[in-house]
Structure formats: C-alpha cells, structure tokens
Amino acid sequence: MIEPIQLSHGVVFRVLRRDDAERLAATYIKNRTHLAPWDPERPDDFFTTAWHEGETAQQLAALSSGAAVPMVLATPTAIVGRVTLSGITHGAFESASLGYWIDADVTGLGLMSAAVTRIVEIARAGVGLHRLQAGTLLHNYASQRVLQKAGFDYFGTAPRYLRIAGEWQDHKLFQKILHD
Numbered sequence: 001m002i003e004p005i006q007l008s009h010g011v012v013f014r015v016l017r018r019d020d021a022e023r024l025a026a027t028y029i030k031n032r033t034h035l036a037p038w039d040p041e042r043p044d045d046f047f048t049t050a051w052h053e054g055e056t057a058q059q060l061a062a063l064s065s066g067a068a069v070p071m072v073l074a075t076p077t078a079i080v081g082r083v084t085l086s087g088i089t090h091g092a093f094e095s096a097s098l099g100y101w102i103d104a105d106v107t108g109l110g111l112m113s114a115a116v117t118r119i120v121e122i123a124r125a126g127v128g129l130h131r132l133q134a135g136t137l138l139h140n141y142a143s144q145r146v147l148q149k150a151g152f153d154y155f156g157t158a159p160r161y162l163r164i165a166g167e168w169q170d171h172k173l174f175q176k177i178l179h180d
C-alpha cells in the first residue's frame with residue numbers, strides 16, 4: 001500500500017486510479033505540444049478517455065502483478081504529471097525503469113524533483129529494488145538535472161535507443177544504486 005504524499009503547490013503524489021482516465025486524457029490534450037518532442041508518436045485515439053481507460057486498467061494490472069508502480073501528480077481537479085516505474089525485474093537484477101513528465105504550467109517548481117525523490121524511496125523501501133534506470137534524450141537538460149539532483153549517475157550513451165517523436169534517437173542513460 002503506497003500512501004499519498006503531499007508535495008508543494010497543492011499537488012499530491014499518489015498511485016494512479018481507475019477514475020483518472022478522463023483527467024489524464026484532458027491533460028495529454030492540453031500538453032500535446034509540450035510533450036511531443038519527448039514522447040513516442042501518439043495516435044489520435046491516445047487523446048481520448050476511452051484510450052486511457054484501457055491504459056489505466058493495464059497499468060493497475062501491472063501494479064497488482066508487481067511489474068510496475070504507476071503514480072500521478074494530482075491537484076483536486078487535474079492530473080498534472082506522471083511517474084512510472086516499469087519493467088520491474090527481481091532475481092539477480094532487482095531493477096526497474098523510471099519515466100516521468102509534468103504539465104507545462106507547473107514546470108520549474110521543483111515538483112518532479114520531489115516526486116523522483118519519493119519514487120526512489122518507494123523503489124528502495126517499498127519494492128525492495130537494488131537499482132533504477134532512466135534514459136533521456138541528449139538535449140533534455142531539465143530531465144538530466146532532475147536525475148542528477150536525485151543522485152542518479154550517468155553511465156553511458158545508447159545509440160538509437162528509443163523511438164521518440166517518430167525517430168530512433170540516442171539516449172543518455174542514468175542509474176541509481178539504491179543500497180550501499
């Protein structure tokens with residue numbers, strides 16, 4: 001059970017809920033231009049409540065099975081960001097991938113830095129992982145700064161790593177070891 005955490009500026013960091021779908025669709029519509037350079041190409045139906053009802057159900061199934069931890073940053077009226085641990089792998093790896101974004105209207109307030117600090121604790125103390133990994137585009141300096149502030153280390157550049165904005169693009173890879 002992951003308890004909601006109050007961040008600054010009236011934003012709560014909590015687990016995704018089934019009834020978030022409509023608000024997620026509204027926020028993705030509002031932020032379509034803001035997120036386009038950093039996201040995979042989105043089909044038009046991505047910007048519908050129906051698409052997010054399906055995706056939310058998948059994410060909550062992944063939470064139940066231990067494969068993911070889907071979190072949102074929420075105000076009383078809107079979803080203003082997401083943080084997701086995905087690909088949780090146990091055994092010799094005990095690792096997961098970290099992804100995140102925030103609404104353009106609330107960037108630069110320290111919210112994602114606070115949320116990433118919290119998800120690191122959830123990964124360490126709640127899930128019991130050994131390591132988190134995140135990848136950024138080479139020119140995503142804001143994202144790199146968030147990772148740096150949370151104690152992630154750069155460990156290499158992966159060529160043509162993810163198809164972002166329709167192109168296979170190189171990524172800087174960062175990791176954080178969660179235990180000594």
Ligand SMILES: CC(C)(COP(=O)(O)OP(=O)(O)OC[C@H]1O[C@@H](n2cnc3c(N)ncnc32)[C@H](O)[C@@H]1OP(=O)(O)O)[C@@H](O)C(=O)NCCC(=O)NCCS
Binds near residue numbers: 108
């Ligand atoms: C990356 C992102 C999540 C950051 O969220 P945020 O809430 O604005 O982050 P914070 O306010 O906690 O911190 C941002 C840091 O980046 C710095 N920053 C912002 N733009 C920068 C730039 N162009 N160059 C260098 N640093 C920059 C800020 O000054 C701040 O650092 P500081 O606290 O030392 O001053 C947000 O910009 C976003 O959603 N971008 C689009 C989606 C995306 O890139 N997702 C991540 C994919 S890897």
